Amino acid sequence: MENDRRLLRRHVTIQSPELGIPTKSISINPNSTTTLLNLKLSLLPSFPSQTLINSLYFTSNGKPLDDSSTLEKNNDLILRIKAYGGGGDGGATGAESRDCYLNMYAVKKPDKVDPNETRLSKWTTCALSYEPLRSPCVIDRLGNVFNKDSLVEGLLGKKLPKEFGKHIKGLKDMFEIQLEKIPGGGDDEECRFQCPISGLEFNGKYKFFALRSCGHVLSAKALKEVKNSSSCIVCGKEFNEELDKIVINGSAEEVAVLREKMEAEKSSNNKLKVKEKKKKVVEGGALLNGVGTKRGKEDDAAVVAGENVVNNGAVKRCKSAAVPPPNATKEVYASIFTSSRKSDFKETYSCRSLPLGRN
Structure with a gap:
């Protein structure tokens, strides 16, 4: 049992x-x-x-x-x-595969940039090297500010970015400016600047202009206070309101206006150069005379002085002609060419033989 x-x-x-x-x-x-x-x-x-x-x-x-x-x-x-849900338990990740899950953390999200820091760096650092602005400083025709040493080095090494290389070809495309330092605003390596008239800080909060004629940098407020003035407030040098005032780090619309002015100025300069070249050619006389030799101003003056005939107080210009040197006859000219006359001598590529009767 x-x-x-x-x-x-x-x-x-x-x-x-x-x-x-x-x-x-x-x-x-x-x-x-x-x-x-x-x-x-x-x-x-x-x-x-x-x-x-x-x-x-x-x-x-x-x-x-x-x-x-x-x-x-x-x-x-x-x-x-029991594995409770709620995240962090290795459950669903929302990713299609493990690779997708890892890629979510592999790509680093860009840090948020403070717009105030971006604005300040644009006004206190060189637009090419991003180093602090220090004397001597220059500005291009579109309002970008550079350290002169950095820009010249970029030109010599042909390392300018496309945004600058299109309109900066040499020293003629940059203009030296004078920035007023703020007393006690930092050392020479990292100093701050201001308007010499209004005292406004050069930090992007206010509009500034650079004058090409003298290089002084003034705030828009200072220029507005002196109405109908065509001379610099600091040094008194005259400037052209349309061509010599360059807005610094302007907006997209202001840069477009500066670019149009730059193109118009370059085209007008090219036309002037062509006219000057033509004028020099005409004044230099580069004309051909009757025998095919070039003649300059001095040659024309000699011909006029030697061949002009005074008749009843009027000066008559004679036609230009080649004046042969003395003792220059047709036989002398013809002797230059061996084929100009018959000869009894035998010639080879290296010597001339004796007459046939002596051979």
């Missing part, structure tokens, strides 16, 4: 790789009403917390089991830990 009861008992295998509990095999009475909760408590240490009890559950054949179910129909059980 006792052997029959042993045969009716079932063996249940319990394992928990996540908790490190070794595999156990227990025998269950077929009439037993032991639940999975009771089995869980028997595997845990004494007096477990309710949180620990709720965080564990059994599975059989991959299916989760309720703690209230019995062991009648279950043979192999695995004790697992």
Whole structure:
């Protein structure tokens, strides 16, 4: 009878790789009403917390089991830990693959740039080298400010960016300016500047103009106070209102106006150069006379002085002609060319032979 009861008992295998509990095999009475909760408590240490009890559950054949179910129909059980959602648990990332997930953090997001710092650096540093402005400084026709040494070095090395290289070809395309330092505004390596009349700081908050005629840099407020003035407030040198006033670090519209003025000025300068060249050619006389020799002003004056005939107080210009030198006859000119007359001498490429009668 006792052997029959042993045969009716079932063996249940319990394992928990996540908790490190070794595999156990227990025998269950077929009439037993032991639940999975009771089995869980028997595997845990004494007096477990309710949180620990709720965080564990059994599975059989991959299916989760309720703690209230019995062991009648279950043979192999695995004790697992519940993984709660809410992020940070290795669950869904919203990425299609691991590569996408890694790329979200691989690309560094650009830092936010303070617009005030950007504006200030544009007015206190060289537009080419980004070094602090220091004397001597120059400005181009579009209102960009440079350290003269940096710009000259860029021109010599042909390293100017396209934005500057299109309109800066040499020293004629830059104009030296005089920036007024603020007393106690920093050392020579990193100093601050101001308007010499109004005292406004050269930091981008106010509009400034550079005068090409003298190089002084003045604020728009200072120039506005002196109305209908065509001379510099500082030195008194006259300037052209349309051509000599260059707005510094102007807006896109102001730069477009400066560019139009620059193109118009260059085209007018090119026309003047062409006219001057033509004038020099006419004044220099570069004309051909009757025998095909060039004649200049002095040659024309000599011909007029030597050949002009005074008739009743009027001067008559004679036609220009070549005056042959003395003792220059046709035979002399003809002797220059061997084919000009017949000769009794035999000539070779290296010597002239004796007459035929002496051979």
